[in-house]
Amino acid sequence: xxxxxxxxxxxxxxxxxxxxxxxxxxxxxxxxxxxxxxxxxxxxxxxxxxxxxxxxxxxxxxxxxxxxxxxxxxxxxxxxxxxxxxxxxxxxxxxxxxxxxxxxxxxxxxxxxxxxxxxxxxxxxxxxxxxxxxxxxxxxxxxxxxxxxxxxxxxxxxxxxxxxxxxxxxxxxxxxxxxxxxxxxxxxxxxxxxxxxxxxxxxxxxxxxxxxxxxxxxxxxxxxxxxxxxxxxxxxxxxxxxxxxxxxxxxxxxxxxxxxxxxxxxxxxxxxxxxxxxxxxxxxxxxxxxxxxxxxxxxxxxxxxxx
Amino acid sequence: xxxxxxxxxxxxxxxxxxxxxxxxxxxxxxxxxxxxxxxxxxxxxxxxxxxxxxxxxxxxxxxxxxxxxxxxxxxxxxxxxxxxxxxxxxxxxxxxxxxxxxxxxxxxxxxxxxxxxxxxxxxxxxxxxxxxxxxxxxxxxxxxxxxxxxxxxxxxxxxxxxxxxxxxxxxxxxxxxxxxxxxxxxxxxxxxxxxxxxxxxxxxxxxxxxxxxxxxxxxxxxxxxxxxxxxxxxxxxxxxxxxxxxxxxxxxxxxxxxxxxxxxxxxxxxxxxxxxxxxxxxxxxxxxxxxxx
Numbered sequence: 268x269x270x271x272x273x274x275x276x277x278x279x280x281x282x283x284x285x286x287x288x289x290x291x292x293x294x295x296x297x298x299x300x301x302x303x304x305x306x307x308x309x310x311x312x313x314x315x316x317x318x319x320x321x322x323x324x325x326x327x328x329x330x331x332x333x334x335x336x337x338x339x340x341x342x343x344x345x346x347x348x349x350x351x352x353x354x355x356x357x358x359x360x361x362x363x364x365x366x367x368x369x370x371x372x373x374x375x376x377x378x379x380x381x382x383x384x385x386x387x388x389x390x391x392x393x394x395x396x397x398x399x400x401x402x403x404x405x406x407x408x409x410x411x412x413x414x415x416x417x418x419x420x421x422x423x424x425x426x427x428x429x430x431x432x433x434x435x436x437x438x439x440x441x442x443x444x445x446x447x448x449x450x451x452x453x454x455x456x457x458x459x460x461x462x463x464x465x466x467x468x469x470x471x472x473x474x475x476x477x478x479x480x481x482x483x484x485x486x487x488x489x490x491x492x493x494x495x496x497x498x499x500x501x502x503x504x505x506x507x508x509x510x511x512x513x514x515x516x517x518x519x520x521x522x523x524x525x526x527x528x529x530x531x532x533x534x535x536x537x538x539x540x541x542x543x544x545x546x547x548x549x550x551x552x553x554x555x556x557x558x559x560x561x562x563x564x565x566x567x568x569x570x571x572x573x574x
Numbered sequence: 575x576x577x578x579x580x581x582x583x584x585x586x587x588x589x590x591x592x593x594x595x596x597x598x599x600x601x602x603x604x605x606x607x608x609x610x611x612x613x614x615x616x617x618x619x620x621x622x623x624x625x626x627x628x629x630x631x632x633x634x635x636x637x638x639x640x641x642x643x644x645x646x647x648x649x650x651x652x653x654x655x656x657x658x659x660x661x662x663x664x665x666x667x668x669x670x671x672x673x674x675x676x677x678x679x680x681x682x683x684x685x686x687x688x689x690x691x692x693x694x695x696x697x698x699x700x701x702x703x704x705x706x707x708x709x710x711x712x713x714x715x716x717x718x719x720x721x722x723x724x725x726x727x728x729x730x731x732x733x734x735x736x737x738x739x740x741x742x743x744x745x746x747x748x749x750x751x752x753x754x755x756x757x758x759x760x761x762x763x764x765x766x767x768x769x770x771x772x773x774x775x776x777x778x779x780x781x782x783x784x785x786x787x788x789x790x791x792x793x794x795x796x797x798x799x800x801x802x803x804x805x806x807x808x809x810x811x812x813x814x815x816x817x818x819x820x821x822x823x824x825x826x827x828x829x830x831x832x833x834x835x836x837x838x839x840x841x842x843x844x845x846x847x848x849x850x851x852x853x854x855x856x857x858x859x860x861x862x863x864x865x866x867x
Contacts, residue, residue, distance in 0.1 A: 283694075286691060286692060286693050287693040287694050287695075288693075289687075289691050289693065289770050290687050290688075290691035290692070290693025290694075290696060291687075291693060292687075293683050293684060293686055293687025293688075293691060293770070293774075294683070294684040294687040294688060294696075294699055296679075296680050296683060296684070297680040297681060297683065297684035297703070297740065297745065298684070298699070298703075300676075300680055300736075300739050300740040301703065301706060301740040301742070303721075303736075303740075304718070304721075304736055304737045304738075304739065304740050305706050305709060305714075305740050305742075306706075307717075307721065308714040308717035308718045308721055309709060309714065309717070311717040311720065311721060312713070312714060312716060312717035315716065315717060315720070320720075370607065370610060373603040373606055373607050374603075374607060376599070376600050376603045377600050378600055378603050378604040378607060379604060382853070383611065384607050384610075384611050385853070385857060386850075386853065387610075387611035387614045387615050388610075388611070388614055389849075389853075389857060390618070390846060390849060391614070391617075391618070393795060393799070393842075393845040393846060393848075393849045393856075394799075394842040394845065394846070395798070395799045395801070395816055395817035395820065395841055395842060395845070396799065396801050396817055396821075397801070397816070397817045397818075397819075397820030397821040397838070397841060398621075398820060398838040398839070398841045398842040400821070401621075401820065401823070401824060401834055401835070401837070401838040402617050402618070402620075402621045402835070402838055403617065404824070405620075405621070405624065405831060405834070405835060406617055406620065410633075410635060411632070411633045411634065411635050411637055412637075413616075413620050413637060416635065416636060416637040420636065445614065445617065450860065453857050453860055453861050454860075454861055456861070457858075457861035457862070477599055502710075506710055506712045508712065508801075508802055509801040509802060509817075513801075513821045516821075516825075517821065517822075517824035517825050518824065529712050529715075529802075532713075532715065532716065533715065533802075533806070536715070536716045536719070537719070537806065542716055542720065545716045546716045546717065549713040549714070549715070549716060550713070552713055553709075553710075553713040556708075556710060556713070557708060560708050
């Protein structure tokens with residue numbers, strides 16, 4: 268009796284071990300890729316940030332301690348580029364959220380040819396960033412650029428969209444809104460579809476007009492979607508690099524008022540070969556992103572608990 | 575009373591009736607949308623229009639949509655013949671397809687393991703993977719380059735592909751889907767003595783077609799349009815992908831705007847065509863993944 272129970276116990280343990288092994292075999296291929304191309308670069312980057320690491324040659328690696336960090340905190344260009352990233356985020360998030368919401372609310376009504384609007388607003392989103400940058404640099408040209416020539420024919424003065432110190436950042440925001448609004452638009456449309464039709468019918472019976480329905484049913488019930496879109500948008504905006512870099516380097520966009528932090532990291536690492544310094548900058552930025560992520564995570568949890 | 579239709583979660587439905595009356599408000603909404611849509615399409619139309627002009631007409635003032643010397647395909651044939659566009663198409667198609675296939679295989683295997691094999695420590699493994707969502711690839715450009723350089727993979731296809739294959743988001747989406755599937759299917763197969771790998775391949779994968787499609791589509795679009803990664807990994811023009819290569823044409827063509835616009839249009843064309851064919855799937859895939867994450 269006891270012996271048999273022991274064998275049963277044994278087989279169970281064996282089966283448990285085999286299950287463990289099978290499980291790890293399933294996750295192993297992913298974990299190898301994850302370790303090599305995500306975890307390892309994170310560790311390597313941290314290590315590099317403490318060294319005078321160089322891209323060229325063998326990579327002279329003098330341990331510097333915190334010298335890279337001290338240098339970048341005293342570097343006005345670092346702070347300026349960080350500010351450009353934050354400014355871009357502050358300027359691009361409101362229109363990308365509110366305009367998307369407005370368009371989605373309109374498109375959610377019983378309007379004809381809805382597929383056409385989805386196509387028009389979403390199509391730019393699938394374009395590669397270089398196509399977007401090239402088209403807008405062309406639209407922004409002085410003289411024969413489409414936008415300026417329309418301004419002139421309306422009797423307005425030309426605007427120096429690309430080089431102008433006060434407008435360059437706005438121009439970048441306009442490009443970005445045009446390019447990426449379709450993503451938020453589609454998320455809002457999906458969120459709108461989840462609001463039960465019955466609520467509107469009940470509200471209509473109570474005599475609520477379409478403004479009141481939107482104000483007191485749609486917007487509150489969309490708050491979860493809105494929170495998500497705002498978080499995703501802020502993150503996307505903080506990582507801005509592609510369109511600004513392309514317009515800076517080959518489109519004549521004003522560099523000193525737009526260069527974002529990622530571009531400064533790129534330049535220090537890949538054109539100045541100050542790899543250690545660039546890694547340190549990435550890390551400071553990474554910590555800011557982590558703080559943002561933790562804040563939004565806590566907020567999201569609190570919302571969920573209240574709900 | 576109408577019976578409420580069963581809806582797939584997140585599916586975007588056309589509203590056909592209900593508030594189908596063509597009220598003044600709805601016409602107003604239509605008007606505003608139409609205006610916005612026209613504004614949104616003008617940049618694209620202008621790019622195509624410019625690409626169809628002769629170089630001399632592109633800079634004519636006052637600007638005109640209809641060029642004085644007529645439309646011509648000159649610029650399109652010119653950039654296709656003289657430029658590297660065809661090579662960049664090939665590079666983009668090859669790397670994006672490879673990334674998509676590897677991401678789907680690795681992520682679905684891992685998600686199946688976490689969701690369906692009750693091994694010890696699986697929730698820890700899952701949390702470790704989820705933590706990866708917090709690490710944006712943009713902050714890793716410097717160490718990733720150093721790593722690829724160490725492996726001598728700069729200016730190679732693996733150098734573009736490998737850094738893009740570990741997608742925590744894909745694991746997360748697959749796991750959510752697998753968690754929702756009923757156990758019974760699997761139990762029957764296990765009684766028959768099928769191995770877990772066979773269950774994954776013969777039962778789970780065929781059931782997962784919609785998720786596979788969603789993950790594959792967003793992975794393909796994101797990797798096709800990824801700029802920063804191939805940009806740092808490639809210096810040789812021959813090895814560039816579409817977004818990276820196109821970023822160089824402005825400097826190589828100088829002020830030949832018709833050629834530049836022809837390149838830009840041709841560069842955007844493949845995904846626009848894919849989008850026109852799979853509009854519904856792409857939009858729903860994005861909406862679903864977005865709302866879930």
